Amino acid sequence: MKINKVSNSRLSEVNFDNLPFGKVFSDHMLWMDYKNGKWGEPAIVPYGNISVSPALHTLHYGQAIFEGQKAYRMADGRVGVFRPLDNCKRLNISAERMCIPQIPEDVFMKGLEALIRLDKDWVPKDESISLYIRPFMYGSSEFIAARPSEEYVFSIITSPSGPYYAGDVKVYIEESYVRSAAGGTGYAKAAGNYGGSFYPTRKIQEKGYTQIIWTDHRDHTLIEESGTMNIAFVIDGVLRTPPLSDRILAGITRDSVLTIARDWGMEVKEAPVTVDEVIDAIKSNRLTEAFGMGTAAVISPISVIGFRGTDYKIPPQGSDGFAPKVKAELSGIRSGRIADRHNWMMVI
Numbered sequence: 001m002k003i004n005k006v007s008n009s010r011l012s013e014v015n016f017d018n019l020p021f022g023k024v025f026s027d028h029m030l031w032m033d034y035k036n037g038k039w040g041e042p043a044i045v046p047y048g049n050i051s052v053s054p055a056l057h058t059l060h061y062g063q064a065i066f067e068g069q070k071a072y073r074m075a076d077g078r079v080g081v082f083r084p085l086d087n088c089k090r091l092n093i094s095a096e097r098m099c100i101p102q103i104p105e106d107v108f109m110k111g112l113e114a115l116i117r118l119d120k121d122w123v124p125k126d127e128s129i130s131l132y133i134r135p136f137m138y139g140s141s142e143f144i145a146a147r148p149s150e151e152y153v154f155s156i157i158t159s160p161s162g163p164y165y166a167g168d169v170k171v172y173i174e175e176s177y178v179r180s181a182a183g184g185t186g187y188a189k190a191a192g193n194y195g196g197s198f199y200p201t202r203k204i205q206e207k208g209y210t211q212i213i214w215t216d217h218r219d220h221t222l223i224e225e226s227g228t229m230n231i232a233f234v235i236d237g238v239l240r241t242p243p244l245s246d247r248i249l250a251g252i253t254r255d256s257v258l259t260i261a262r263d264w265g266m267e268v269k270e271a272p273v274t275v276d277e278v279i280d281a282i283k284s285n286r287l288t289e290a291f292g293m294g295t296a297a298v299i300s301p302i303s304v305i306g307f308r309g310t311d312y313k314i315p316p317q318g319s320d321g322f323a324p325k326v327k328a329e330l331s332g333i334r335s336g337r338i339a340d341r342h343n344w345m346m347v348i
């Protein structure tokens with residue numbers, strides 16, 4: 001692979017004690033072009049601006065997808081990437097839905113490994129934060145006919161990042177806007193899924209909530225996701241989460257949490273969760289936890305669920321709750337302090 005290294009690293013300019021999420025970018029990026037029906041050679045080049053035509057296909061039609069993954073500093077100083085092949089597989093699922101060419105798994109994995117190896121000093125030493133990895137693909141043809149682009153870019157950029165949310169999140173059950181519908185792109189990490197969520201999210205943030213709980217497109221009776229995360233509840237001691245469908249993103253953190261819960265012998269139910277049963281379970285003190293699961297935010301405990309003008313408080317569980325325990329287990333696996341029973345870590 002071609003590697004063009006920076007002559008002067010920007011690493012010494014970074015304040016690792018006060019890192020925002022996704023605003024600081026490391027020295028290098030991976031870049032690969034798709035032209036004339038095939039991928040070219042991947043290259044690692046200095047991170048920097050790109051120049052594009054105003055007719056760049058993606059600017060008009062949003063034929064763009066991305067992934068979110070993380071590299072962690074391990075207790076012994078090495079660097080580990082969490083479940084990278086699963087991100088590659090999901091990128092290809094998104095690519096298929098958005099008519100973008102498939103990325104060969106070995107190209108993704110070798111490119112990712114070379115990039116992280118080169119910029120490994122950008123992985124924060126503080127184990128509670130990480131290097132966020134953002135692979136993305138977009139249509140790069142220069143035409144504005146509404147049909148798939150003919151040229152594409154695959155790139156990976158990385159960003160040493162602090163926490164996504166400052167603390168517990170306050171969510172509101174949305175009954176007007178939808179994030180996805182049956183037959184749509186909800187299961188893909190398509191750029192437009194996120195862009196379309198900004199307006200309804202801003203509206204509920206103006207009312208003091210952090211994020212939306214998305215409900216189903218048809219009659220808003222089923223809980224689907226929370227903000228950019230999958231959602232789970234502990235009701236009567238059972239871990240409950242909506243089943244995957246074409247409306248829900250197959251979260252890798254979601255899968256990891258369910259796997260750990262099952263390893264621990266906890267009852268896990270992947271079945272529809274209705275708004276009514278969540279509200280009833282809160283009222284009758286049977287709902288003990290609600291939390292979001294995602295790469296960026298990891299595990300985000302929900303402290304308040306707003307619904308039709310009423311705020312329902314979920315009492316904090318302290319460190320004995322399932323969410324804090326599973327979060328600690330995941331960070332233990334990522335740091336190498338807890339055995340990686342499922343071979344989730346790619347150690348660099």
Ligand code: COI
Nearest residue numbers: 068069228294295296297
């Ligand atoms: C992630 O958790 O990686 C996401 O995709 C959220 C992102 C939109 C910041």
